[in-house]
Amino acid sequence: MAAVTNAPFRLVARECGAGVLTSEEIDARALVQGNGHTVALARYLPEEHPIAMQLLGSDPDILAEAARRLEAGGADAIDLNMGCPVAKIVAKGQGAALMRDPLAALLILRTLRKAIRVPLTIKIRGGWDDRTVNAVEIARLAESEGVDAITVHPRTRSQQFSGLAPWEIIASVVDAVGIPVTGNGDVRSHDDARAMIRATGCAAVMIGRGALGAPWIFAGLTVSREEKARIIRRHCALIEASLELRTALVQLKKHLAWYAGGLPFAARMREELFGAPSAAAVYDVFWGIW
Ligand SMILES: Cc1cc2nc3c(=O)[nH]c(=O)nc-3n(C[C@H](O)[C@H](O)[C@H](O)COP(=O)(O)O)c2cc1C
Secondary structure (H helix, E strand, O other): OOOOOOHHHHHHHHHHOOOOEEEEEEEHHHHHOOOHHHHHHOOOOHHHOOEEEEEEOOOHHHHHHHHHHHHHOOOOEEEEEEOOOOHHHHOOOOHHHHHHOHHHHHHHHHHHHHHOOOOEEEEEEOEOOHHHEOHHHHHHHHHHOOOOEEEEEOOOOOOOOOOOOOHHHHHHHHHHOOOOEEEEOOOOOHHHHHHHHHHHOOOEEEOOHHHOOOHHHHOOOOOOHHHHHHHHHHHHHHHHHHOOHHHHHHHHHHHHHHHOOOOOOHHHHHHHHHHOOOHHHHHHHHHHHO
Protein backbone atom coordinates (compact mmCIF):
# COMPACT_ATOMS: atom_id res chain seq x y z
CA MET A 1 0.00 0.00 0.00
CA ALA A 2 1.40 3.32 -1.14
CA ALA A 3 2.89 5.42 1.68
CA VAL A 4 2.18 2.59 4.15
CA THR A 5 3.96 -0.67 3.33
CA ASN A 6 7.49 0.64 3.63
CA ALA A 7 10.34 -1.46 5.03
CA PRO A 8 9.56 -1.05 8.78
CA PHE A 9 5.91 -2.02 8.37
CA ARG A 10 6.72 -4.90 6.05
CA LEU A 11 9.32 -6.31 8.41
CA VAL A 12 6.92 -6.14 11.35
CA ALA A 13 4.32 -7.94 9.20
CA ARG A 14 6.90 -10.64 8.41
CA GLU A 15 7.83 -11.01 12.08
CA CYS A 16 4.13 -11.48 12.83
CA GLY A 17 3.88 -14.24 10.21
CA ALA A 18 3.30 -12.71 6.76
CA GLY A 19 4.57 -14.94 3.94
CA VAL A 20 5.48 -12.90 0.88
CA LEU A 21 5.89 -9.15 1.27
CA THR A 22 5.24 -6.66 -1.52
CA SER A 23 6.61 -3.14 -1.78
CA GLU A 24 4.34 -0.18 -2.31
CA GLU A 25 3.90 0.79 -5.96
CA ILE A 26 7.11 2.15 -7.46
CA ASP A 27 6.98 4.45 -10.47
CA ALA A 28 9.15 2.76 -13.09
CA ARG A 29 10.12 5.94 -14.91
CA ALA A 30 11.09 7.79 -11.74
CA LEU A 31 13.15 4.78 -10.65
CA VAL A 32 15.00 4.61 -13.97
CA GLN A 33 15.62 8.36 -13.83
CA GLY A 34 17.14 7.94 -10.38
CA ASN A 35 14.60 10.09 -8.51
CA GLY A 36 15.84 10.04 -4.89
CA HIS A 37 12.43 9.55 -3.29
CA THR A 38 11.58 6.65 -5.63
CA VAL A 39 14.97 4.98 -5.21
CA ALA A 40 14.38 5.14 -1.44
CA LEU A 41 10.97 3.45 -1.88
CA ALA A 42 12.68 0.52 -3.57
CA ARG A 43 14.98 -0.16 -0.58
CA TYR A 44 14.25 -3.06 1.71
CA LEU A 45 15.87 -4.74 4.68
CA PRO A 46 17.75 -8.05 4.23
CA GLU A 47 15.30 -9.88 6.55
CA GLU A 48 12.43 -9.03 4.18
CA HIS A 49 13.21 -11.78 1.68
CA PRO A 50 11.16 -13.12 -0.01
CA ILE A 51 10.00 -9.72 -1.21
CA ALA A 52 8.23 -8.66 -4.41
CA MET A 53 8.75 -5.19 -5.81
CA GLN A 54 5.69 -3.67 -7.44
CA LEU A 55 6.09 -1.47 -10.51
CA LEU A 56 3.75 1.13 -11.89
CA GLY A 57 4.10 2.22 -15.48
CA SER A 58 2.87 1.96 -19.05
CA ASP A 59 6.00 2.07 -21.20
CA PRO A 60 7.23 -1.51 -21.78
CA ASP A 61 10.91 -0.59 -22.17
CA ILE A 62 10.99 1.63 -19.10
CA LEU A 63 9.17 -1.01 -17.06
CA ALA A 64 11.66 -3.61 -18.29
CA GLU A 65 14.63 -1.46 -17.33
CA ALA A 66 13.16 -0.77 -13.89
CA ALA A 67 12.46 -4.49 -13.42
CA ARG A 68 16.04 -5.40 -14.41
CA ARG A 69 17.40 -2.95 -11.85
CA LEU A 70 15.15 -4.27 -9.10
CA GLU A 71 16.10 -7.84 -9.96
CA ALA A 72 19.78 -6.87 -9.88
CA GLY A 73 19.11 -5.32 -6.45
CA GLY A 74 17.88 -8.67 -5.15
CA ALA A 75 14.09 -8.52 -5.57
CA ASP A 76 12.61 -12.02 -5.38
CA ALA A 77 9.73 -11.20 -7.75
CA ILE A 78 8.51 -8.31 -9.85
CA ASP A 79 4.83 -7.43 -9.66
CA LEU A 80 3.11 -5.22 -12.23
CA ASN A 81 0.42 -2.94 -10.82
CA MET A 82 -2.69 -3.24 -13.01
CA GLY A 83 -5.15 -2.14 -10.36
CA CYS A 84 -4.34 1.33 -9.04
CA PRO A 85 -7.56 3.37 -9.42
CA VAL A 86 -6.10 6.84 -8.71
CA ALA A 87 -7.20 9.38 -11.35
CA LYS A 88 -3.78 10.85 -12.07
CA ILE A 89 -2.32 7.34 -12.47
CA VAL A 90 -4.99 5.98 -14.83
CA ALA A 91 -4.82 9.24 -16.82
CA LYS A 92 -1.27 8.18 -17.74
CA GLY A 93 -2.47 4.76 -18.91
CA GLN A 94 -1.05 3.09 -15.80
CA GLY A 95 -2.50 0.95 -13.00
CA ALA A 96 -6.12 -0.07 -13.63
CA ALA A 97 -6.03 1.62 -17.05
CA LEU A 98 -4.07 -1.42 -18.27
CA MET A 99 -7.19 -3.54 -17.70
CA ARG A 100 -8.92 -1.45 -20.38
CA ASP A 101 -6.16 -1.98 -22.89
CA PRO A 102 -5.34 -5.70 -23.16
CA LEU A 103 -3.02 -5.11 -26.10
CA ALA A 104 -0.91 -2.64 -24.11
CA ALA A 105 -0.91 -5.09 -21.21
CA LEU A 106 0.21 -7.91 -23.48
CA LEU A 107 3.10 -5.88 -24.88
CA ILE A 108 4.24 -4.89 -21.39
CA LEU A 109 4.06 -8.44 -20.04
CA ARG A 110 5.91 -9.86 -23.05
CA THR A 111 8.69 -7.29 -22.64
CA LEU A 112 8.89 -7.71 -18.88
CA ARG A 113 8.96 -11.50 -19.15
CA LYS A 114 12.01 -11.33 -21.41
CA ALA A 115 13.73 -8.81 -19.16
CA ILE A 116 13.87 -10.77 -15.89
CA ARG A 117 14.40 -14.30 -14.58
CA VAL A 118 12.70 -13.95 -11.19
CA PRO A 119 8.95 -14.61 -11.04
CA LEU A 120 6.78 -12.04 -12.77
CA THR A 121 3.41 -11.45 -11.13
CA ILE A 122 0.54 -9.06 -11.69
CA LYS A 123 -2.09 -7.45 -9.49
CA ILE A 124 -5.40 -6.86 -11.20
CA ARG A 125 -8.88 -5.61 -10.39
CA GLY A 126 -12.15 -7.16 -11.52
CA GLY A 127 -12.13 -4.82 -14.49
CA TRP A 128 -12.56 -1.17 -15.33
CA ASP A 129 -16.28 -0.86 -14.57
CA ASP A 130 -19.46 -2.97 -14.28
CA ARG A 131 -19.75 -3.30 -18.04
CA THR A 132 -16.17 -4.40 -18.58
CA VAL A 133 -15.42 -7.02 -15.94
CA ASN A 134 -12.51 -8.74 -17.70
CA ALA A 135 -10.32 -10.17 -14.94
CA VAL A 136 -10.57 -13.63 -16.53
CA GLU A 137 -9.52 -12.37 -19.97
CA ILE A 138 -6.55 -10.49 -18.54
CA ALA A 139 -5.57 -13.43 -16.33
CA ARG A 140 -5.58 -15.84 -19.31
CA LEU A 141 -3.56 -13.41 -21.36
CA ALA A 142 -1.07 -13.02 -18.52
CA GLU A 143 -0.71 -16.78 -18.10
CA SER A 144 -0.05 -17.21 -21.81
CA GLU A 145 2.67 -14.54 -21.61
CA GLY A 146 4.50 -16.43 -18.87
CA VAL A 147 3.26 -14.59 -15.79
CA ASP A 148 3.87 -16.77 -12.73
CA ALA A 149 1.08 -15.70 -10.38
CA ILE A 150 -1.83 -13.27 -10.18
CA THR A 151 -3.35 -11.31 -7.33
CA VAL A 152 -7.00 -10.34 -7.78
CA HIS A 153 -8.66 -7.47 -5.96
CA PRO A 154 -12.08 -8.04 -7.49
CA ARG A 155 -13.62 -4.59 -7.21
CA THR A 156 -13.67 -2.68 -10.51
CA ARG A 157 -11.82 0.57 -10.93
CA SER A 158 -15.14 2.46 -10.79
CA GLN A 159 -15.99 0.82 -7.48
CA GLN A 160 -12.71 2.12 -6.02
CA PHE A 161 -13.12 0.83 -2.44
CA SER A 162 -16.91 0.94 -2.11
CA GLY A 163 -19.22 -2.01 -1.50
CA LEU A 164 -18.11 -5.52 -0.65
CA ALA A 165 -15.35 -7.11 -2.72
CA PRO A 166 -17.10 -9.59 -5.08
CA TRP A 167 -15.07 -12.69 -4.22
CA GLU A 168 -16.82 -14.72 -6.97
CA ILE A 169 -14.59 -12.92 -9.48
CA ILE A 170 -11.56 -14.34 -7.67
CA ALA A 171 -13.14 -17.80 -8.03
CA SER A 172 -13.67 -17.29 -11.76
CA VAL A 173 -9.99 -16.38 -12.21
CA VAL A 174 -8.94 -19.43 -10.16
CA ASP A 175 -11.05 -21.60 -12.48
CA ALA A 176 -9.67 -19.97 -15.62
CA VAL A 177 -5.90 -20.27 -15.09
CA GLY A 178 -3.40 -22.88 -13.95
CA ILE A 179 -1.03 -20.49 -12.16
CA PRO A 180 -1.47 -19.58 -8.48
CA VAL A 181 -4.06 -16.92 -7.73
CA THR A 182 -3.91 -14.79 -4.60
CA GLY A 183 -7.23 -13.44 -3.41
CA ASN A 184 -7.50 -9.95 -1.97
CA GLY A 185 -10.24 -7.75 -0.58
CA ASP A 186 -11.93 -7.26 2.79
CA VAL A 187 -9.97 -9.89 4.72
CA ARG A 188 -9.87 -8.68 8.35
CA SER A 189 -9.11 -11.90 10.20
CA HIS A 190 -7.87 -15.45 9.78
CA ASP A 191 -11.52 -16.56 9.67
CA ASP A 192 -12.07 -14.20 6.73
CA ALA A 193 -8.95 -15.59 5.05
CA ARG A 194 -10.17 -19.16 5.48
CA ALA A 195 -13.61 -18.15 4.17
CA MET A 196 -11.99 -16.59 1.10
CA ILE A 197 -9.96 -19.74 0.42
CA ARG A 198 -13.09 -21.90 0.81
CA ALA A 199 -15.21 -19.64 -1.39
CA THR A 200 -12.69 -19.10 -4.18
CA GLY A 201 -10.07 -21.87 -4.09
CA CYS A 202 -7.33 -19.22 -4.12
CA ALA A 203 -3.79 -20.35 -3.36
CA ALA A 204 -2.95 -17.46 -1.03
CA VAL A 205 -4.55 -14.44 0.58
CA MET A 206 -3.29 -10.86 0.48
CA ILE A 207 -4.22 -8.53 3.31
CA GLY A 208 -4.10 -4.75 2.94
CA ARG A 209 -6.17 -2.50 5.17
CA GLY A 210 -6.80 -5.25 7.70
CA ALA A 211 -3.14 -5.03 8.68
CA LEU A 212 -3.22 -1.30 9.43
CA GLY A 213 -2.74 -0.89 13.15
CA ALA A 214 -2.92 -4.68 13.40
CA PRO A 215 0.11 -6.39 11.82
CA TRP A 216 -0.55 -9.24 14.30
CA ILE A 217 -3.39 -10.22 11.94
CA PHE A 218 -0.76 -12.37 10.22
CA ALA A 219 -0.12 -14.34 13.42
CA GLY A 220 -3.59 -15.87 13.40
CA LEU A 221 -3.60 -16.16 17.18
CA THR A 222 -5.00 -14.06 19.95
CA VAL A 223 -2.22 -11.61 20.69
CA SER A 224 -1.99 -10.27 24.25
CA ARG A 225 -1.91 -6.57 25.04
CA GLU A 226 1.72 -6.89 26.19
CA GLU A 227 2.67 -8.58 22.94
CA LYS A 228 0.89 -5.87 20.96
CA ALA A 229 2.81 -3.20 22.90
CA ARG A 230 6.07 -5.01 22.11
CA ILE A 231 5.21 -5.17 18.39
CA ILE A 232 4.28 -1.47 18.35
CA ARG A 233 7.59 -0.54 20.03
CA ARG A 234 9.49 -2.70 17.56
CA HIS A 235 7.65 -1.02 14.65
CA CYS A 236 8.47 2.45 16.02
CA ALA A 237 12.14 1.53 16.51
CA LEU A 238 12.35 0.26 12.92
CA ILE A 239 10.73 3.45 11.62
CA GLU A 240 13.25 5.60 13.48
CA ALA A 241 16.20 3.43 12.44
CA SER A 242 15.42 3.07 8.75
CA LEU A 243 13.60 6.21 7.58
CA GLU A 244 14.83 9.74 7.11
CA LEU A 245 13.88 12.04 10.03
CA ARG A 246 10.90 13.86 8.53
CA THR A 247 9.42 10.76 6.90
CA ALA A 248 9.94 8.89 10.15
CA LEU A 249 7.89 11.42 12.14
CA VAL A 250 5.03 11.28 9.61
CA GLN A 251 5.09 7.48 9.63
CA LEU A 252 5.15 7.30 13.45
CA LYS A 253 2.07 9.53 13.64
CA LYS A 254 0.20 7.63 10.95
CA HIS A 255 0.86 4.17 12.30
CA LEU A 256 0.34 5.08 15.95
CA ALA A 257 -3.00 6.65 14.99
CA TRP A 258 -3.94 3.30 13.40
CA TYR A 259 -2.75 1.40 16.46
CA ALA A 260 -4.91 3.71 18.56
CA GLY A 261 -7.93 3.00 16.35
CA GLY A 262 -9.98 0.94 18.78
CA LEU A 263 -9.03 2.78 21.98
CA PRO A 264 -11.34 5.10 23.90
CA PHE A 265 -10.48 8.74 23.12
CA ALA A 266 -8.90 7.63 19.81
CA ALA A 267 -10.21 10.71 17.98
CA ARG A 268 -8.69 13.09 20.52
CA MET A 269 -5.47 11.12 20.54
CA ARG A 270 -5.20 11.37 16.75
CA GLU A 271 -5.46 15.13 16.95
CA GLU A 272 -2.73 15.30 19.60
CA LEU A 273 -0.55 12.83 17.72
CA PHE A 274 -0.69 14.79 14.50
CA GLY A 275 0.12 18.02 16.34
CA ALA A 276 3.15 16.56 18.14
CA PRO A 277 6.44 18.21 17.10
CA SER A 278 8.85 15.33 17.74
CA ALA A 279 9.07 11.55 18.09
CA ALA A 280 9.39 11.93 21.88
CA ALA A 281 6.19 14.01 22.00
CA VAL A 282 4.40 11.46 19.79
CA TYR A 283 5.36 8.64 22.17
CA ASP A 284 4.22 10.69 25.20
CA VAL A 285 0.76 11.08 23.67
CA PHE A 286 0.44 7.46 22.54
CA TRP A 287 1.77 5.63 25.57
CA GLY A 288 -0.03 8.09 27.86
CA ILE A 289 -3.35 6.75 26.58
CA TRP A 290 -2.49 3.18 25.47
C1 LIG B 1 -3.73 3.51 1.29
C2 LIG B 1 -3.74 2.41 0.27
C3 LIG B 1 -2.70 2.31 -0.63
C4 LIG B 1 -2.69 1.30 -1.58
N1 LIG B 1 -1.63 1.19 -2.43
C5 LIG B 1 -1.54 0.13 -3.27
C6 LIG B 1 -0.38 -0.08 -4.06
O1 LIG B 1 0.58 0.69 -4.02
N2 LIG B 1 -0.35 -1.18 -4.86
C7 LIG B 1 -1.40 -2.07 -4.90
O2 LIG B 1 -1.34 -3.07 -5.62
N3 LIG B 1 -2.53 -1.88 -4.18
C8 LIG B 1 -2.60 -0.81 -3.37
N4 LIG B 1 -3.72 -0.67 -2.59
C9 LIG B 1 -4.82 -1.64 -2.69
C10 LIG B 1 -4.61 -2.79 -1.71
O3 LIG B 1 -3.44 -3.50 -2.03
C11 LIG B 1 -5.77 -3.78 -1.75
O4 LIG B 1 -5.90 -4.32 -3.04
C12 LIG B 1 -7.10 -3.16 -1.36
O5 LIG B 1 -6.94 -2.29 -0.26
C13 LIG B 1 -8.14 -4.24 -1.02
O6 LIG B 1 -7.65 -5.15 -0.06
P1 LIG B 1 -7.95 -4.98 1.53
O7 LIG B 1 -9.46 -5.04 1.68
O8 LIG B 1 -7.23 -6.15 2.16
O9 LIG B 1 -7.41 -3.65 1.94
C14 LIG B 1 -3.76 0.37 -1.66
C15 LIG B 1 -4.82 0.48 -0.75
C16 LIG B 1 -4.82 1.48 0.20
C17 LIG B 1 -5.97 1.56 1.17
